[in-house]
Amino acid sequence: MSPVCSPGVLCGNVSPRWRRIRKKASRLVYGLYDRRLMQQAAGRHPRHVGVVLDGNRRWAREAGFTDVVDGHRAGARRILDLLSWCRESDVELVTLWLLSTDNVTRPQEELAPLLEVISDVVEELAGEGNAWRLRIIGALDILPEETSARLSSAAQRTLGRTGMEVNIAVGYGGRREIADAVRKLLQQHAEKGSTIEELVEVLDVDHIAEHLYTSGQPDPDLVIRTSGEQRLSGFLLWQSAHSEFWFCEAYWPDFRRTDFLRALRDYAIRHRRFGS
Secondary structure, eight states: OOOOOOTTEETTEEOHHHHHHHHHHHHHHHHHHHHHHHHHHTTOOOSEEEEEOOOHHHHHHHTTOSOTHHHHHHHHHHHHHHHHHHHHTTOOEEEEEEEETTGGGSOHHHHHHHHHHHHHHHHHHTSTTOOEEEEEESOGGGSOHHHHHHHHHHHHTTTTOOSEEEEEEEEEOHHHHHHHHHHHHHHHHHHTTOOHHHHHHHOOHHHHHTTSTTTTSOOOSEEEEOTTOOSOTTTTTTGGGGOEEEEOSSOGGGOOHHHHHHHHHHHHHSOOOTTO
């Protein structure tokens, strides 16, 4: 007996015509929803957004890829979309966590291709068609010399640009950043001939903040983490003391404009309490 098919359906498979119709309808619905989210978020937007781009490896495995680096490549392609959404929403500063200090200890056969993906995407972000300035934050001395040079060179090419700032956190760990800040502070006072006793008399939180990787920049108003994990893992450990957090179930390569606008909407309706 021949299988019975509904009109417009080819025996269990959606016909190309209906597939196009459903896709068009989906775009329309999400377009209307996005506009609604933008209206709800209007009037109060974060100045600085930090993003933990998590879930690339799990995305690759669940998508059936044998090489998890394919997940990192897919995630790298999503970064340009995010920065475009941030510009549309008048965000002034974005911090992207691409590689932690823990990741640097991974086996070389896993780390090397990941560093290549990161270097490639940072060089792409530094391209002349993009109107933002890059700043590399992290312990570059723990990275291979070639990677460090490529990242620094890419950031250097964007120095004269105006507009949004983009921090690229590579070889980054919050505890390492604080330790580095204290070390720089001690070196600075040692060069001036100050004693430890004299430093103790004047030391406060502002002195340490002046030596963080993000020195001179505002702290993040909103921190977004993808993949369903609800922890910071040391991301902007010092700077996020008063940040609002938004956790998303989607893996980073699947993060959509709708997800970003939901984060902005939720941020806009929260009553921020500093210090309590």
